[in-house]
Amino acid sequence: MEFPNALTSKIALRKKTNSYRKLRNNLGLIDFSSNDYLGFSRSETIAKLVEITLKKNVFLNVSLGSRLLTGNQTVHIEVENELAKFFKTPSALLFNSGYDANVGVLSCVPQRGDIVLYDELCHASIRDGIRLSNATSYSFKHNTVSDLKKKFLNTKKASATLYIVIESIYSMDGDRAPLKEIAEFCQKHSCYLIVDEAHATGIFGVQGRGLIDELCVEDLIFARVVTFGKAFGCHGAVVLGSNELINFSRSFIYTSAMPIHSALTIKYALKELETTNQLTLLKKNIERFKKTLKTYNLKYKFIESDSAIQSCIIGDPIKTKAIATNIQKENFDVKAILFPTVPLGTERIRFCIHSYNSTSQIEAILDVFSQCI
Secondary structure, rough: OOHHHHHHHHHHHHHHHOOOOOOOOOOOOOEOOOOOOHHHHHHHHHHHHHHHHHHOOOOOOOOOOOOOOOOOOOOHHHHHHHHHHHHHHHHHHEEEHHHHHHHHHHHHOOOOOOOEEOOOOOHHHHHHHHHHHHHHHHEEEEHHHHHHHHHHHHHHOOOOOEEEEEEOOOOOOOOOOOOOHHHHHHHOOOOOEEEEOOOOOOOOOOOHHHHHHHHOOOOHEEEEEEEOOOOOOOOEEEEEEOOOHOOOHHHHHOOOOHHHHHHHHHHHHHHHHHHOOOOHHHHHHHHHHHHHHHHHHOOEEEEEOOOOEEEOOOOOHHHHHHHHHHHOOOOOOEEEEOOOOOOOOOOEEEEEEOOOOOOOHHHHHHHHHHHOO
16 A cells, blocks of 8 residues: 555655654664663663562563553552652652653643643653643743743633643753742742653752752642653653542553553662662763863853753754764764754754763763764
8 A cells, every 4th residue: 555645745855854764773882862861771780670579479471451440550559659759749650651641641631721831842742742632732932931921921811720831851952941930930820830850850859859859849840740761761651749640641541551570670770769879970971071062162062951961953954964973983872853853953963971971982972073063
């Protein structure tokens, strides 16, 4: 069967504009691309603890249904209780991925007649969740509280519940939201704040509890999403907030329960996060990366960031892909981030820093990059 004409045209356009996507295997390259910030995905300790627990206990190898039917097991509840305690929140609800979690919350919580204001650079999963809801939504300029306030004044209605959605650390820019200011604004105007902490967890706050913890605004947050495919080095996500979400979230109700192996990996990654020195090593490497940028006079080209994500705007898709390819030829794994993942004209090279990157690797990749640019 032939591919539909409309999709064929779109594929042709993506190839023409250098935004065509392919799956590639980059095993063997020095990692400056993955979200495994603390190296937990390669932790023998975590893997061994999961293996021992699986051998000592009788678990179902697969989930036989959704958790509301036959899939709910003791491990799920134990992990959720531990997560709620760690993140100092009333309850926690596991989802199979960060995408599922964002879509689950944002498609079900805002109701018809409600209003959602969201940062224009929010992740695709946030935007998709909002699109699936029956609420009216508007974006505000990235990290611009004045524009948020303007949109609030222009859209607020006496009968509408208003939700504000942001990321604490943005996945493509690596910059942080003015979280405290937005949280206080929400408290003052009785808005409900939902925060995606995907790229802040494991990096900011006490024991990596996130930017919400670092700024001590837990009591001002309605719900937050923490994903485990980043610093936790495993799979899944959790929504921290009211347990009543079970009654509404379709991506929780109508899907198979999280596999026990994934739940146990989260459990032991959480314990590792409480004791590891990898967070200290990561912060040192972030500072080392930024210091080396100054050495090569590259700092002005990068978006200001104190996170593990350091992005250099190139602004041209062909040049961006060429730079990434040349760096990969030198055995370093970096990615060209292109439209439509980022806005047109902001194509970039995105470096992800890890606790396990050595000083020599950081200096070498920036030496290669400086020659390319």
